[in-house]
Amino acid sequence: MWKANEKREPVIFAFLICLLILMIGLSLTFGRYGIPLDKIMEVFGQKLAGNISEENRQADSVLFVIRIPRILLAVMAGAALSASGAAYQGMFRNPMVSPDILGVSSGAAVGAALGLLLDLPSMAVHLLSFLFGVAAVLLVMFLAKVIGRGNGTLVIMVLSGTVISSVFSSMTSLIKYVADTDEKLPEITFWLMGSFARASSYSNMVMMGIGLLAGGGVLLLLRWKINGMAFGEDEARALGINTVRVRTAVILSSTLLTAMTVCICGTIGWVGLIIPHITRLLVGPNYKSLMPISMLGGACFMLLVDNAARTIVPGELPISILTSLIGAPLFIYMLFKGRRDWL
């Protein structure tokens, strides 16, 4: 476990980068259509040369149409959720905070359910889901501003987030209730459980990439401000931090990250809560290393979960089932090992 006098961040950072590259390589081979590593190299070589041999056609399409977008999407989603969870935990000064705290996932779920109910094309479902997710958070921020009148806004924000989340959850339930039980209801239910299978396309990958670059980039740049925010509003201001501006930037970036993930891949719980937490146990609370290492760790974890999702059972297991089933024991193990330093 982390001790303040050990400098092992660079080692962990390098290890995770190697692990991620290794896992991406291995993930390419997994699946119903197994492709051994040497064949992957061969296909890549032929792709670069511009002529794919006849025998490799199928491998080529499996790799480039299905597997690569899916793997990269999982990697980016893991990084996005972890970054937004890490930022929120610092800003709300509570290690038990998850990216959903201001209602973004519940909002995005309503948007998606509505889109599916109305039989909209998939791009429109993504868009509606994204907009609802962002709208839920904006509503929470507006409520906190009106109720708080500038004082104690963080607590009021968390409370407003809880209220808005529950309102949006009942709206999702309502949509499920009126949905056709043979077709729509299962579709909505499966969507909400999260999956990278249906989401794997290059356009989704590019959208996710832009979201991650923008939101994750801002959070990485604000690392030291988030450090200061962890000491509370008053102290952060006295340290010279424009807390209103930093808070707004953190919330908007985190919302962008989570809404983008949820609107493309569905609701994925746990990752944003446990990955920053586990990372903190390993490298300490300084966001200088906590933020990038959380993102790398989240990427590895999500890829692990997705590989499990597509290999454990024939067909496909929803992601959110596995994030808890794999995440919970890991988390408990880390808490057990780190219990002395924690709290």
Add this chain to the structure above:
Amino acid sequence: MILDIQNISCGYGKKTVIRNFSARVESGGVFCLLGPNGVGKTTLFKTILRLLPPVSGQIYLDGKNISDYTDMEFARKVAYVPQAHTPPFAFSVRDVVVMGRISHMGAFSSPSKKDYETADQVLQELGIWRLRERAYTELSGGERQMVLIARALAQEPMFLMMDEPTSNLDFGNQVSVLRTVCRLARKGLGILMTTHFPEHMAQCNAKGVLILRDGRYIFGNSDIILTPENLRDAYGIEALIMDVENKGTKIKICQPLLEETAQGN
């Protein structure tokens, strides 16, 4: 440099607790804010730190209204030393101190080598270099208070705002914190501190103000403020004030008496 508080009234929302308060605090000295609980010391303190907007009146720092400063500019002139607390995360002492450099860094920057050097220098000056790699949450109350002073000094300010710097500290740590306060004032810093110990005024050779329960203010040095009458009007107790000679210097002893006063408490 002068912190000029002009006719300030402050409070939360519609409730005004401090009315028409004026004071001038100069760098190179200690200014104590004394008064009973609930009289509005903290509110005044927060108003000076710009954490609360004043109900009326102005505060000038170096001739410029404090509301005209940006957060960064203000933090480079005035630093805040809160009461020793436990944050939710176990930052290392060096990380905590280097956070005092945020006001000297760009909006998106990380601390430079020079920022770490400044932090290290402050840790050495305060004699807590040995703590630098410990986790802040594992320190004792006295050590934490020193680290918070170090963080404030890393801001390289002209003024330190200290909120009851000796509360919750044991006898020895109270003295070591107070000694640091006096030394920093001699080195040219202006220190504005709230305290519950009237003797601190005499010990730090401070000027200050005593806020009485009826809302009046008594300004002056320890000879003016530390009288049995004033302490009775502020705290509702009887106190014995004595001047004692020790190795040629005069020291003031302020001993509260446990017997009930005529006016009651």
